[in-house]
Amino acid sequence: MTMKVPMTEYLRIDLETEKWECRVCDHVIAPAAGNYKEGLLVHNRDPREIHPPVIDPAKYRYTFCPDPEWVRILEFCCPKCGTQIETEYATPGHPPLWDMQVDVPALKAQWASRGPAMLPDAGPAVVPGRGHAH
């Protein structure tokens, strides 16, 4: 059986195909050795839309809103199901980060010695009746 390791709330790595996949819709996103963001869609969000002004922007310089000239929110979503997989509060023009650079051979070796029974119970695909212990 192919082992798929959940790496984040919405991403997993298929150890056999060595691909990043969406955990919500199973979409194959990108090679696991690369940057998963390259297989996603991006939206440059004005931060004022997410963090609304608490006090009147017509009257005041600081309003509880991030300054859109100083910071933007990069929203990364799955091209198939639209799940928002990652956000990045970015300085305007700053290249998006390759945030998870995985050593895939090491990951495969680690999980070969663990086996699928050790896969973590976290995120949307929790298997009922299999608790975790610590």
Added chain:
Amino acid sequence: MKDMTTGGPAPSAEDMKLIKKFLEDTTLFLGPDPEIMQNHDLMPRSADEEHAIANVPDTHTIAKIRDRLQAGCDEGYEMVEQMGAAPGAKWGDVITGIYSASGDLAIASAGGVLLFSSVVHHPIKFIVKNWMNEPTVGVRDGDGFIHNDSRYGNVHNTDQSMILPIFHEGRLVCWVASTVHEGENGAIEPGGMPSMAESPSDEGLKMSPFKVVENYQIKRDLLTFLQNSVREPKLQLEDMKVKLFACLRIKQRIEETLKTDGADALISTLRLTMEDVRAEVKRRVSEWPDMSVRTYIIQDSTLRENCVVKVNCTLTKKGDQLTFDFRGSSPEFTNRATNTILGGLKGMLSQLFLCYIWPDLPRGQAAMAPIEVITDPHSILNCSYDAPNSQSLMSIFTGFTAGQHAVAKFLYSCPEKFTKVHAPAFNMINTFIWGGVSQHGETLGNLCADLNGMGAGATSNRDGEHALAPIFATMADIGEQEVNEEDVPFLQLVSKKMTRDAIAPGKYRGGQGYTMMVATKDSEQWGFMTTAQGAKIPPIQGLFGGYACGTYPLSKVQGVDVYDVMLNEPEKFRHSIEEIMNEQPFEGARYTTHHMGMGFDISKRGELYMISQGAGAGYGDLLERDPVGVVKDIEEGLMSAEVAARLYKVVFDPATLAIDFEATEKARADERKARIARSVPYAEFVKGWNQPKPPAHLPYFGCWGDDVETLYMGSPDKTRRGDEPKPNYMVHPKDVRIAELEARLAAAGVPGDEKQ
């Protein structure tokens, strides 16, 4: 510096010995020792430790003694917390601990400021290295040493330590120490953490470790000197006594152990506790995936002016080695106080592991010992001796958040977890620092414990808790404001009320921050300051599709006496920043907003200063949030109905808040489609987005993109190499303002006929 070349033969071993002795005998100043200050690992096993471990290797005996010593440390902690005069002491900004004879912190109190666990060992190692065999000083039974200068250890100069050597049958067997965030220290501004400091000379008391106690008595001449150097002489005396007696209580517990089990059992316990924790950390790290995780956090001010200051972090795990690489972070500011010494950053990373990742580990220095930290020299995270660092919290907290954000991405896939994976906590000390002459005629300088009310990040299974705890301490409290008000001449007119719509959305939302409004009442010599970043750029990142918090300004209302308003026209008073600033209910008053780096500001009776604590980050896609949770947030005043409906796409009856689940599901499905429609593929996006340099309109400090070797210094054309320090001066904000106004005058045609 150029290499010195003599051209002659290399000096012999005998010559080198002579040169070394000459240099030692003629040292003019024992400054902070880089050999001590750059090292956070355990000292090598001493001969005494080898001998003790050979004699007492039994793990059951060691566990028993460790628990006993732990209880002793906790007892000392309780004493300081109960008796300490500093607000920081009362609310848990304290640590007590037992250190090995070489100076490593082996066992620390379970609660309090665990970041101290990585920084208080430095001054002890300085004492061991320099004072032990110094005939004019020496280390003897009954001695006590005091210390506060962060360049010799600790986080900032507001923290003071009392350090006692413990002897048994004439032999030094260990040390005990108690450290407290004291507050006042005689700096350029009251409260001990001046944001106006432009050099270490502005930062108040600078105590290198020195002997202040002999025969268990505080030396009155030195005490008087210290009292004379600060604004709160009473506090200085009280807390020196409290720390001394807490140390003596721990000493008593150690002596009981020595009596029943002997010195070898004590020494073996201290050493093996540290070695076992260190080995366990290596084992736990080896369970993480081999990976590099990159993140950055932006500080949006130096507390004097807004700018974009990058804290750059790559966290790499390979095998059992974990390395934080902070190269590429901002250069140090030569004349701004937000720099930190490296030890402070390591302390906060230690706090991350002891509080948030492995809270089951025994508290002490060992948890951080095997973890590597790399920085550029003279950077904001590893500043030089000549740079001020009284507001180092700004850098150690944002460094902490970078670490917290990165670690979560390692932990998710790890089968063995000791806490839930969670999003970054809020990380700024949004509180009022205050000072002046009280209604009782006393000179005071300190802060409100609201800095301990940071909102928690959401976790993988639930919302973050509101105003939960400071990131730098466990079991710390936000105190009783009413008790505080007996001593200070101001009231918190609104306190602990959640700030509506200042949110961090997600599948699980961040814990929210609360509003604080203060106004001076009973003193004409009283003022406030605030020292936080994050009024233009959020100081945290969200996790796995969740959002960070928003931003938090300072609002002021001047030209009003709200006490008169409350007496004569109470209906005019409002209980939220939103209402007061938007409705402007006090006629003739001046309403202004500012960033959160307000230098000490003398206040007038009844003028309002208003701020909010911040929210921890959200976790996961907000469209997955349970609609019931969204409506509960509306009911609890965390969020307005309009914002909730717009962001979370929950459909409900505005009058009853009854949820239409079917319509919600459809609205969310539509929003997912809309996301896809408005977003563009990554490759296409970066073509339009990526820029080769920071934008010209931003005063940007730090690396840009993947090139971590080039550090920008305020403009796209001014740089330094990461490994080649350069001065980085900022212009006084008032001079900047004057230049702006002069330029406007010139543009308006006002003749510049002043004599120059």
